[in-house]
Amino acid sequence: MIRIAVLVSGGGTNLQALIDAQNRGELKNGVLAAVLSSRPDAYALERAAQAGIPGYVVARKEYASNREMTCALVAKLRELDIGLVVLAGFMHILTEEMVQAYPNAILNVHPALIPSFCGAGYYGLHVHEAALAYGVKVTGATVHFVNEEPDGGPIVLQKAVEIREDDTPESLQRRVMEQAEWQILPRAVSLFCEGRLSVEGRAVKISEGA
Template identity: 35%
Template sequence: MLKMAVLLSGSGRTLDNFHERIKEGSLQAQIQVVVSNVENVLGLRKAEKYGYPAFHAKDNDAVNSILKDYDVDIIALAGYLKLYTAPPHLKKAVVNIHPSLIPSFCGDGFYGSRVHKAVLKRGCMVSGCTVHFANEVYDEGPIIYQQAVALDYDETPDTVADKVFAAECEAFPEALNRVAARGIEFFWNRVQG
């Protein structure tokens, strides 16, 4: 079972999903702590309501100072909108989700509706999400799991976002379960280069 820290910046929709799946037994994880880089966000209030220790931390050093007090073996970036640098012992244990099928529509500046607008501008008929390990470059760590969604000709950025978020709710827990089953090193060792 994974012992997880959740980093967020907003409403905590992904935290809601994790919490519900842990309660029903379909996510093999325990949330140890929740940290936000934004003060007083809804996600922190939800964390407190669920009974998780919840903190605001303005930068990497502050986040890592909090994490050192918790038994954590994986860090889930759940809508965390800053580039995060983990402490050395957790460097390979940071998992992120991106709202496209990497390597398309990813990297610095590609987040939220910007991704969905770019997908539509290109005329794509498929989008989706990618759960991957994070490194020091946006969206370049090893891929754990991807889930595609079909798009119609009359999509808007909002309808694409809704479809992709529904996929994210399935994909992120599935990816974490795969990490729990196979271990972190499996995913770092399976990619070349």
């Protein structure tokens, strides 16, 4: 059984999607073992508590740099015997120590179809504002492995969402979460825990299940 840690900074809607998937028995060979928050007041910690998942705070403000915080996170994850790290609305850049500790074992969900509208500066509503400003007809979400480049790791799953004429950044954000993020993130986590993902260069291969 793979022990999963979810890193959060805010409300935890993607964490809730994982909790709901676990309750439905959809996280095969994986268990949500810990939630680590960069903020003590993050509502995601309340979601974790309600689900009986241990919550921990590794507050960014307590460290002089992202590197120091990253090293503290790595130490905590190792202490908890974590096998998969999931970034779910974690709002801080992790330094290379995290990727070195968990190569091809960190998943992130991004609210666009990478390589569109991704990288530095593209987070939260900014992603959806950019998609609408560009005039694309289709957007969506991507789950990818994390490497040293922001949003640059190998892609695991993607799901498209059509843009409507009357969309606002807020309405588009909600629909991308409901129709894409909350579906493909639990799926990718389960595939990892089942041992069905392999990385070959930039390509992620998904093997057939038992």
